[in-house]
Amino acid sequence: MRKESRNHQGAIGIVHEFLVGDKYHPLSEKIYAKLDELTKKMKVAGYIPTTGYVLFDIEEEEKEHFLGCHSEKLAIAFGLISTPPTVVLRVVKNLRVCGDCHMAIKLISSITGREITVRDNNRFHCFSEGSCSCNDYW
Secondary structure, three states, X not given: OOOOOEEEEEEOOEEEEEEOOOOOOOOHHHHHHHHHHHHHHHHHOOOOOOHHHXXXXXXXXXXXXXXXXXXXXXXXXHHHHHOOOOOXXXXXXXXXXXXXXXXXXXXXXXXXXXXXXXXXXXXXXEEEOOEEOOOOOO
16 A cells, blocks of 8 residues: 655645645645745755655656655745745655655755754654754654
8 A cells, every 4th residue: 555645734824735746736836936946056055866765767857856746845835935934834744754855855944044844754853054853863
């Protein structure tokens, strides 16, 4: 049995749910535009997608694309475009955060200056200024 990765992002008292590769949200164009912007900034900061977390037998470029569509990244991009800069982003995930997303969220917290809290099925991760409260033990 395969579990779908789901994330919840609350904005102004409303919970929004995202699935991997989700394009059904009314703001999906803006969400993906924000993700593209963040990815470019992360790569300038030294981010290299860890494609080993993609288990499909596909080309490296496609693996990078799949990593970019993980539900927690979509939820964070939505939070960034829909909340004021002082608001802590809170994401709840039903599966464990993959290592690539963990690294990406650390960079996103540094690039945006936002505090991001992610609750996966194992623990709370509080990302701030490029660090995580789990000290990279997840």
